[in-house]
Amino acid sequence: MAHAITAKNVWKLFGPKPEQYLANMQGRPSYEKIQADGYIAGVKDVTIEVEHGEMLVIMGLSGSGKSTLVRCLSRLHDITGGSINVDGQDIMSLSEKELIELRRSKMGMVFQSFGLLPHRTVLDNVAFPLEMRGQDRHDRRERALEVIKLVGLEGREEYFPRELSGGQQQRVGIARSLAIEPDIWFLDEPFSALDPLIRREMQDEFLRLQEILGKTIVFITHDFDEALRLADRIAVMKDGSVEQCDTPDQIVLNPATEYVRKFTEEIDKARVVTAAAIMQPHTMPSSESPVAAQATLRELAKTLVNDSREVIPVQAEDGTIVGQLQRQVALDVLFGAD
Amino acid sequence: MSATQDLEYRTTKSSISNAQIALLLVIAAVVLACLKPWLPAWLIRVPVEAIPPYEGWLDALFNFIKDDLGLIHLTRALSDALENVLDVTANLLYGRRRWPNIGPIPWSAVAAVVAVLAYYLGGWRLAALAAFTCIWTASIGQWDLAMQTMSVLVVAAPIAILTGLIFGILAWRYRTFDKALRPVLSVLQTLPFFTYLLPAVIFFKVGPTAGAVATIVFAIPPMILMTTLGLRKVPEEIIEAGKMCGSTKWQMLFRVQLPSARTEILVGVNQVIMLCLAMVVLTAFIGMPGLGAKLLAMMGSFKIGRSFEIGITIVLLAIMLDRMSKAWVYKQPIHFQRGAPWWRKHQFALLGFALFVVFILLSELFPILSEVTRKQSLSQGKEIDKAIKSFLAIDGIRAVTEWLRWFLNVWVLIPFRNALLWIPTSAFILVIMAFGWWLAGKREALIAGLFFAIIASTGWWDRAVITLYTVISAVTLATLIGIPLGILASRSPRWAERTLLACDTAQTFPSFIYLIPAIMLFGVNDVAVVFSILIFATVPLTRYTIEGLRTVPAEITEASDMSGANKKQKLSFVQLPLALPTMAVGFNQAINFAFFMVIIAAFIGTQDLGQELQRTLAGTDLGKNFVLGMDVALMALSFDIIVRKWTETRKKALGLD
Ligand SMILES: Nc1ncnc2c1ncn2[C@@H]1O[C@H](COP(=O)(O)OP(=O)(O)O)[C@@H](O)[C@H]1O
Ligand SMILES: [Mg+2]
Numbered sequence: 001m002a003h004a005i006t007a008k009n010v011w012k013l014f015g016p017k018p019e020q021y022l023a024n025m026q027g028r029p030s031y032e033k034i035q036a037d038g039y040i041a042g043v044k045d046v047t048i049e050v051e052h053g054e055m056l057v058i059m060g061l062s063g064s065g066k067s068t069l070v071r072c073l074s075r076l077h078d079i080t081g082g083s084i085n086v087d088g089q090d091i092m093s094l095s096e097k098e099l100i101e102l103r104r105s106k107m108g109m110v111f112q113s114f115g116l117l118p119h120r121t122v123l124d125n126v127a128f129p130l131e132m133r134g135q136d137r138h139d140r141r142e143r144a145l146e147v148i149k150l151v152g153l154e155g156r157e158e159y160f161p162r163e164l165s166g167g168q169q170q171r172v173g174i175a176r177s178l179a180i181e182p183d184i185w186f187l188d189e190p191f192s193a194l195d196p197l198i199r200r201e202m203q204d205e206f207l208r209l210q211e212i213l214g215k216t217i218v219f220i221t222h223d224f225d226e227a228l229r230l231a232d233r234i235a236v237m238k239d240g241s242v243e244q245c246d247t248p249d250q251i252v253l254n255p256a257t258e259y260v261r262k263f264t265e266e267i268d269k270a271r272v273v274t275a276a277a278i279m280q281p282h283t284m285p286s287s288e289s290p291v292a293a294q295a296t297l298r299e300l301a302k303t304l305v306n307d308s309r310e311v312i313p314v315q316a317e318d319g320t321i322v323g324q325l326q327r328q329v330a331l332d333v334l335f336g337a338d
Numbered sequence: 339m340s341a342t343q344d345l346e347y348r349t350t351k352s353s354i355s356n357a358q359i360a361l362l363l364v365i366a367a368v369v370l371a372c373l374k375p376w377l378p379a380w381l382i383r384v385p386v387e388a389i390p391p392y393e394g395w396l397d398a399l400f401n402f403i404k405d406d407l408g409l410i411h412l413t414r415a416l417s418d419a420l421e422n423v424l425d426v427t428a429n430l431l432y433g434r435r436r437w438p439n440i441g442p443i444p445w446s447a448v449a450a451v452v453a454v455l456a457y458y459l460g461g462w463r464l465a466a467l468a469a470f471t472c473i474w475t476a477s478i479g480q481w482d483l484a485m486q487t488m489s490v491l492v493v494a495a496p497i498a499i500l501t502g503l504i505f506g507i508l509a510w511r512y513r514t515f516d517k518a519l520r521p522v523l524s525v526l527q528t529l530p531f532f533t534y535l536l537p538a539v540i541f542f543k544v545g546p547t548a549g550a551v552a553t554i555v556f557a558i559p560p561m562i563l564m565t566t567l568g569l570r571k572v573p574e575e576i577i578e579a580g581k582m583c584g585s586t587k588w589q590m591l592f593r594v595q596l597p598s599a600r601t602e603i604l605v606g607v608n609q610v611i612m613l614c615l616a617m618v619v620l621t622a623f624i625g626m627p628g629l630g631a632k633l634l635a636m637m638g639s640f641k642i643g644r645s646f647e648i649g650i651t652i653v654l655l656a657i658m659l660d661r662m663s664k665a666w667v668y669k670q671p672i673h674f675q676r677g678a679p680w681w682r683k684h685q686f687a688l689l690g691f692a693l694f695v696v697f698i699l700l701s702e703l704f705p706i707l708s709e710v711t712r713k714q715s716l717s718q719g720k721e722i723d724k725a726i727k728s729f730l731a732i733d734g735i736r737a738v739t740e741w742l743r744w745f746l747n748v749w750v751l752i753p754f755r756n757a758l759l760w761i762p763t764s765a766f767i768l769v770i771m772a773f774g775w776w777l778a779g780k781r782e783a784l785i786a787g788l789f790f791a792i793i794a795s796t797g798w799w800d801r802a803v804i805t806l807y808t809v810i811s812a813v814t815l816a817t818l819i820g821i822p823l824g825i826l827a828s829r830s831p832r833w834a835e836r837t838l839l840a841c842d843t844a845q846t847f848p849s850f851i852y853l854i855p856a857i858m859l860f861g862v863n864d865v866a867v868v869f870s871i872l873i874f875a876t877v878p879l880t881r882y883t884i885e886g887l888r889t890v891p892a893e894i895t896e897a898s899d900m901s902g903a904n905k906k907q908k909l910s911f912v913q914l915p916l917a918l919p920t921m922a923v924g925f926n927q928a929i930n931f932a933f934f935m936v937i938i939a940a941f942i943g944t945q946d947l948g949q950e951l952q953r954t955l956a957g958t959d960l961g962k963n964f965v966l967g968m969d970v971a972l973m974a975l976s977f978d979i980i981v982r983k984w985t986e987t988r989k990k991a992l993g994l995d
Contacts, residue, residue, distance in 0.1 A: 104584030115579030119597040129583035158673040
């Protein structure tokens with residue numbers, strides 16, 4: 001089956017005549033060269049795939065093109081070059097009507113500053129996408145109440161956005177984007193505007209929701225910790241292009257470029273790297289007191305320090321032994337000796 | 339070689355600054371003026387033979403549009419429709435004998451509904467204000483007059499709002515439309531109101547219909563501007579959210595963008611309502627009955643007491659309408675608990691309706707609740723008249739006003755006017771250009787020069803100069819009073835707050851009102867004209883001085899405190915320079931107000947463009963009316979363009995905004 005989203009050589013240039021500029025482009029000019037020519041490369045030759053049910057986190061500094069990329073994927077921006085398929089459908093070829101249909105049935109999006117309609121109650125905000133597709137009043141109320149409950153805002157249905165805290169407002173944003181039961185869910189720095197404590201709480205909430213819903217998710221953040229907590233895969237962006245797109249442990253352990261390495265330097269790798277990520281094939285005879293494959297090295301710290309064996313067996317969730325851990329390698333990651 | 343050329347070019351360019359060019363122009367003007375006896379006639383005034391027959395051309399054009407293109411049929415059809423609506427409101431509000439023949443509604447019932455609406459919008463204080471206004475109006479015996487005015491306003495304002503909204507949406511949507519519309523709007527906003535009146539009378543029927551049309555046209559521009567502004571300000575994320583929710587273009591406009599632009603749109607509504615009130619009052623000049631007409635009649639026969647009472651009614655109505663529509667701007671929806679019964683959700687509508695019915699029934703029992711008859715009214719016109727006149731006759735007061743009148747007339751106004759009239763047209767235009775070049779730059783100077791040249795070529799130069807002289811005198815005096823007042827007020831935050839409130843309130847008064855104290859103090863002459871403009875123009879000057887001084891960042895004043903500046907140094911070296919661009923906005927407004935007022939003041943008896951304009955109202959001389967109006971507009975626009983440009987450059991230079 002096709003990927004949920006396939007983006008091939010996607011370009012998005014801002015400037016006076018972007019199509020013409022792209023068509024006449026020679027070779028692969030740098031971001032600076034493009035800028036000197038009077039264009040901004042919001043997205044620069046990006047190729048990326050998102051699997052069904054996967055959570056892809058796009059991460060990078062502010063201005064690196066994350067929002068622009070996601071707006072291309074949802075066709076809020078028309079791309080300058082390349083192609084984007086959603087469920088096997090080329091979204092650039094959709095007519096206005098088909099595009100509206102796609103958004104009404106398949107896509108949901110959450111915004112950094114919430115994008116709530118100030119003149120509507122929580123209930124009416126959440127029901128808004130349903131109203132757009134012409135669902136009848138009763139149905140939409142019922143469905144809206146359901147999602148409001150899901151995000152834990154029961155009892156606030158009649159409030160107006162300005163009467164809610166930031167965290168609650170973003171819950172409304174989330175509820176609204178979920179109202180139509182989208183297959184693909186875009187979130188553009190949904191928690192960046194919130195206080196750190198609330199951000200943490202919202203992340204937990206978000207993971208809980210994802211557990212229930214299992215959607216295909218493209219999640220943007222500039223916060224590496226957040227990316228590591230949530231991601232199945234992370235795409236690191238710089239100057240409009242994707243530097244590396246990989247699982248969190250691979251990003252941490254094998255940064256593809258100098259930029260990514262710098263980025264991950266400050267990160268406590270032991271919090272990210274799991275036993276499974278650095279284990280070797282199982283060769284040792286003993287399978288006594290194994291460690292769990294998905295456990296991070298940080299979680300295993302005590303065992304690693306206290307266990308005196310050179311190699312430690314690794315056990316998958318179902319109880320089978322899937323590999324072995326070289327204690328010294330693990331300790332090196334844990335104490336950052338490279 | 340090209341490098342040296344470049345350098346040369348740059349040095350020559352910077353070696354002559356705008357101020358120097360302005361100086362050169364002034365010198366040239368002085369030379370021309372000194373040589374006046376020897377100048378050829380055409381440099382002194384545009385000779386009569388050389389004046390193009392604009393008026394005839396315009397008349398031909400108007401006639402072509404009116405008759406040959408058949409616009410008159412369209413406007414007559416429109417005016418029939420409008421007349422029907424106006425008849426309904428006239429019948430309901432003051433019982434004019436027209437369909438549906440059920441009015442007039444008892445004043446107490448109207449008052450009750452207005453008070454409930456005020457309560458809904460802004461709480462009990464606003465309700466008290468509304469109730470007081472209504473009770474005052476009724477008990478002073480002016481209810482019918484007020485309703486004659488209101489019956490036009492309640493029709494004109496909604497039409498202006500709706501039209502403005504539609505144009506605003508179009509201007510926001512289509513750039514070319516916007517670009518074409520902007521200059522038209524600036525001209526419309528500077529054209530004197532009298533220029534709206536005559537075409538309204540000719541194309542639409544005399545009476546309320548023409549008054550309503552002129553009012554509508556005059557009130558539309560701010561609505562257009564606020565609508566476009568509001569729609570532009572809707573956050574991108576809200577629009578994107580709307581798109582991602584799958585809205586079509588229409589759904590987006592009506593359910594996302596317009597509601598999100600609510601604040602600006604409602605500010606526009608407030609401005610339209612206030613403008614409509616001011617203009618409906620002024621339609622007295624084409625014989626529209628109502629508060630304005632009565633005021634005009636009373637002032638004309640020097641009945642100060644009655645004028646004063648009508649003035650208070652107009653002011654109260656203005657404050658009430660302003661406060662109510664502003665409260666609407668800030669009114670946020672409040673939520674009801676889930677499952678609240680329907681009567682709770684509609685409590686205000688129900689209360690309003692209930693009181694309406696109750697008061698209609700009560701007024702059957704007590705006729706005074708339906709209509710306050712002449713004998714019952716509390717009007718003290720004669721007594722106030724006497725009181726004011728005897729107050730003014732007190733020796734001390736009289737000495738002051740008479741001395742002021744004598745001093746201003748003999749030593750300031752008349753010499754200044756004669757001097758301006760003496761200057762040859764060509765020298766005058768050079769001075770105007772110098773002013774523009776000095777403050778703004780080449781482009782603005784050329785535009786201003788061109789505009790004044792056009793004025794000269796219309797043959798109304800002397801009258802235009804008199805208009806200009808009045809404006810300059812009044813604005814200069816207003817500056818001398820308004821700016822120190824603003825500086826004084828901003829010494830303490832509390833006084834600043836109070837003065838701002840007073841200015842805000844004063845700005846809501848229909849301009850017509852300002853004639854009352856002027857006539858009261860100085861009688862019917864030039865000094866009264868200047869005085870009325872002076873009060874009207876002082877308000878924005880004081881207001882923006884305070885605003886400007888207030889917006890100087892605290893860090894900067896603190897920094898100057900730390901560098902040991904004393905109060906005076908701080909004011910003149912730090913605060914005033916930073917406040918100047920904002921103050922210029924006030925100055926610009928003052929000039930605009932002055933041009934507006936000077937035309938209305940024609941009523942007192944001036945010899946300027948306004949007088950001629952007012953005379954055209956009696957006839958059908960559309961061409962002349964329009965030429966005169968354009969002369970005023972061109973002068974106002976020249977100043978507007980120059981001051982605006984200066985403000986802009988200054989703001990940029992200071993890194994404000
Ligand atoms: N509509 C636009 N017009 C011009 N430039 C834009 C536009 N939108 C974004 N950009 C530019 O594209 C770059 C990437 O922006 P964005 O995608 O918002 O970054 P991020 O979301 O990673 O912070 C920035 O340099 C920004 O200035
Ligand atoms: Mg962004």
